[in-house]
Amino acid sequence: MIEPVSARVLTPEWAPTVIPAPYDSLTPSERAQQLAENPDSFAHVAGSPPESFGHPSEHLQHATRSTQALDRLIGLGTFGSTRSPSLYVQCVEADGHVQHALLGGVSLASHELRPHEDTQPGRVHGLAMHFTEVGRMSSPVVVTAPDMAPVAEVIEATIAASEASTPHEPLLDTKTADGARVTLWPAVLPGGESEGVGFDGPLYIVDGHHRVAAAYQAGFSQVLVALVPTAELYLGSFDRELSELDIMPRRVADLISTRCEVTEVSDAVAARPTEPGWIGVGVADHWYRARRRDADASRGAPPGIDPVSGLDAAFVHDFMLSEIFGVTSASDPRLTYRPTTVATADTPVTIMLAPVPLEAVFDVADFGGVMPPKTTYFLPKARSGLLLVRC
Known part of the structure; x- marks a missing residue:
């Protein structure tokens, strides 16, 4: 009521x-x-x-x-x-x-x-x-x-x-x-x-x-x-932006390729994802579209499995930010979040996500799970x- x-x-x-x-x-x-x-x-x-x-x-x-x-x-x-x-x-x-x-x-x-x-x-x-x-x-x-x-x-x-x-x-x-x-x-x-x-x-x-x-x-x-x-x-989304890059840009693409199908594209507009399973990445002056190889399997977690585990935001935080860039905390001073309504900034690294489906929000809440920071932007x-x- x-x-x-x-x-x-x-x-x-x-x-x-x-x-x-x-x-x-x-x-x-x-x-x-x-x-x-x-x-x-x-x-x-x-x-x-x-x-x-x-x-x-x-x-x-x-x-x-x-x-x-x-x-x-x-x-x-x-x-x-x-x-x-x-x-x-x-x-x-x-x-x-x-x-x-x-x-x-x-x-x-x-x-x-x-x-x-x-x-x-x-x-x-x-x-x-x-x-x-x-x-x-x-x-x-x-x-x-x-x-x-x-x-x-x-x-x-x-x-x-x-x-x-x-x-x-x-x-x-x-x-x-x-x-x-x-x-x-x-x-x-x-x-x-x-x-x-x-x-x-x-x-x-x-x-x-x-x-x-x-x-x-x-x-x-x-x-x-x-x-x-x-x-x-x-539902919109947040871009993840890093103020520092301490590895070669080509090495970043190679590391992402271990978990994704990666294609270099012309600019940020071409890189921005429109559906779950795709991630846009900007490194220095290069832009990439990355498709998770586990994307199909991640849609709709089996009963009893935390649905957070299949989200693109979890993939980005657990793999890209943590393993590739060494960012393990949402409060890391190198990391900022920018709503998709704001133009992409000129930063060394930009990671772009597609909006989370509303059904995923319900699923996570019903399961009692917790999404990574700045997963949703309504x-x-x-x-x-x-x-x-x-x-």
């Missing part, structure tokens, strides 16, 4: 200034620039604590600054008064995609939220302290499930009402600083129900693993979620700062 929430809604006149670009779509330097150039950005409130924090006192200081930033925004009148409990329908148009979601609360005690990614204890602790100090959620956890028919019906009813001759007016319809269009309506529930929308089975976390873990740690009774029908989820990204919800 997704339940109505009592929320303060961002006022339209402040929306273009306050709504920040998604956190993980920016590099650390871009985040710093965003904060420096816009003192009214909600990123001052919602920004995740730096992973370099090594002591709980630093998490507390970060959480205190977040609370002060939120109090400042509220004092400026950026949010309206608390509305009566409601569900909301959100539409985000960004990166060439349109995505609708139903926003509301999900009880942590009565509903299962299945993860497919690991979490970092330090970051979870920092976010838990943030939640404890701020006492609210504003960045929804994006979730989905194979059968979202009741949710889709509410979204369709709300959109239809907004297009009627006497339209159901949105609370927000704005362009954000990074060029996205965000629209928010109170949900129109078929039959006028007010208790919420029910559905069967678990929910699968799409984006927000650390927020869910932190909400449990902070003792929240519910989390703010955005339920997205599977038909409106677009678009469009949820925006922070539209709602303030006490949890």
